[in-house]
């Protein structure tokens with residue numbers, strides 16, 4: 283196990299450092315591939331620019347995402363190493379609130395990883411986990427790489443797939459295969475962010491608890507109300523808003539150049 287360095291609560295990146303430690307531990311347990319660490323770093327860079335908080339526009343996307351998943355006939359939550367490491371409990375809660383199935387789907391199907399992720403989900407309370415142990419027998423031709431192998435009871439038959447922190451090739455393939463895709467991605471310029479029907483530009487650790495509470499709030503609503511929320515949402519606008527927040531923040535900081543006050547340790 284890696285050593286746990288002491289992180290002062292006043293450290294401006296305390297939260298981010300704790301998350302990094304969690305990810306490192308998950309590499310040791312085989313849940314996360316090394317490439318997952320690099321993907322996380324790319325996300326963090328955008329979070330830094332975004333201001334490390336959920337924007338009002340990201341919150342609108344969260345509401346639209348909850349409505350989209352609740353309206354779906356066969357929704358599936360696709361789980362990779364990063365989300366399993368960061369948000370297993372919330373994924374299980376979201377699955378219970380919406381009736382969506384959980385499916386492990388990996389870029390790197392290295393031996394033992396599917397099972398390690400399944401273990402994390404079961405520990406978080408999941409009753410059923412698809413895509414594990416040879417059950418990914420169906421194939422989505424539009425998707426390249428190992429990720430084209432999917433569970434016939436899950437992503438293969440799904441009408442809506444939630445794919446947080448996903449690679450662009452796969453998102454494009456799922457969209458081409460006629461599925462509605464909902465994602466969480468800090469980079470509004472990534473291909474996933476651009477191709478999805480609903481993109482939540484936020485850190486998955488902030489967005490998922492909010493998505494669960496929105497799903498719980500909306501689950502008693504009628505289809506007409508849910509459809510109204512979905513129809514009102516415009517992903518182009520959501521991405522545009524996220525870029526504008528980043529642009530304005532950078533603009534304000536650029537006027538100062540130096541903007542960080544020294545902090546007491």
Ligand code: ATP
Nearest residue numbers: 321322325447449450467468469472473474485486
């Ligand atoms: P794309 O393939 O969509 O063009 P990419 O190749 O830049 O994007 P990938 O590594 O394929 O990126 O996908 C991971 C995505 O997840 C990245 O866009 C990254 O910004 C995002 N990401 C990583 N960690 C987080 C996080 N904690 N919260 C939200 N998004 C994250």
Ligand code: MG
Nearest residue numbers: 448449450451
């Ligand atoms: Mg990619």
